[in-house]
Amino acid sequence: MVSVREIENYKEYGKCVVISNDEIEAYVTVDLGPRIIRFGFLGGKNILCDNRKAFTPKTDKVYTDYYGEGKAWENFGGHRVWMTKETYPETYTPDDQPVKYTVTENGAVFEQPDDTKNGVKKMFEIKMDPDDANMQIKTTIKNISDKEKEFAVWCISVAAADGTLIIPMNTNDTGYLANRTISVWPYTDLSDSRLRFGKKYVTVKQDTNAKTPLKIGLDLNGGQVYYVNSNDIFCKKYENNHPDGIYPDNGVSFETYTDNTILEIENLSEVKKVASGEENTMVESWSLFKKPCEVDFADENAVDAFLTKI
DSSP states (O other): OOEEEEESOOTTSOOEEEEEOSSEEEEEESSSSOOEEEEEETTSOOSBOOOGGGSOOBOOHHHHHHHOTTOOBOOOSEEEEEESSOOTTTTOOOOOSOOEEEEETTEEEEEOOOBTTTTEEEEEEEEEOSSSSEEEEEEEEEEOSSSOEEEOEEEEEEEOSSOEEEEEOOOOOOTTSOOOOEEEOTTOOTTOTTEEEOSSEEEEEOOTTOSSOEEEEEOOSSOEEEEEETTEEEEEEEOOOTTTSOOHHHHOSEEEEEOSSOEEEEEEOOOEEEOTTOEEEEEEEEEEEEOOSOOOTTOHHHHHHHHHHO
8 A cells, every 4th residue: 555644854854755565665855846855765774865965956146047036056966857958057947836736546646946047847757566576667758848858868867876777788689780879977987997898798787986976877678777775776767769869969768977976867858859848858767676695796697697587
């Protein structure tokens, strides 16, 4: 059975809505954001980053000239709604205002105030399974301007430190043609020890001692990744339309960024032309598992065996 209740405060985030069943719980901020600021087993480890102090508010003259004096953007951590094409300051809309929410049968819908400055409205709906460790998130960005817009929905989960991300690569046989796309950001060193490319998997380790960030993107036909942190495994699945769909950043639907504080698990919808009053959406599924055994992430046979057991 799914329960939805409100609590007055969670850490430094203010009022939250707690959605839970007998196995898992999700906390969503409603004094700001919204952010899914906690996702974990009941009373267990939070798979997401909930350390607000880890992030420096982003503001400067360019920002305040656009949004107004005293305005700033905070990462906050947790899971948020983002959109492409990323530009500053336009896509860094301040999300420090109260959030409207509506309780549904097995979850709730969370809506940001209308972003009239940029002509969009962002929202997501959480629907939790009644009796297992799964939930679905439908993210929607609506064009509320009077002109057509072109964008992708971008769902960013800021995960807690000290975990390892497992990314199963494409396995489809394309003959003489390439079967995968990998995008690399300018600050990324492909020889970085946190990053490993194998035959079947890419793994990315979050390292709190890292000196530089890294980011890569992939066109994942399978639309599924795993983040292993301590004894918990976070599995994220998302809908995609590879190889036919048009995706951002040279055609990738999945991206990951890491530095010495966090690791981001990011999935993107197709880029679409969205008419005034229309929407672009993204659907993803979140699951939690307990770690079945130890695993050597450098050994692909061991990773195979590990994933088979969950």
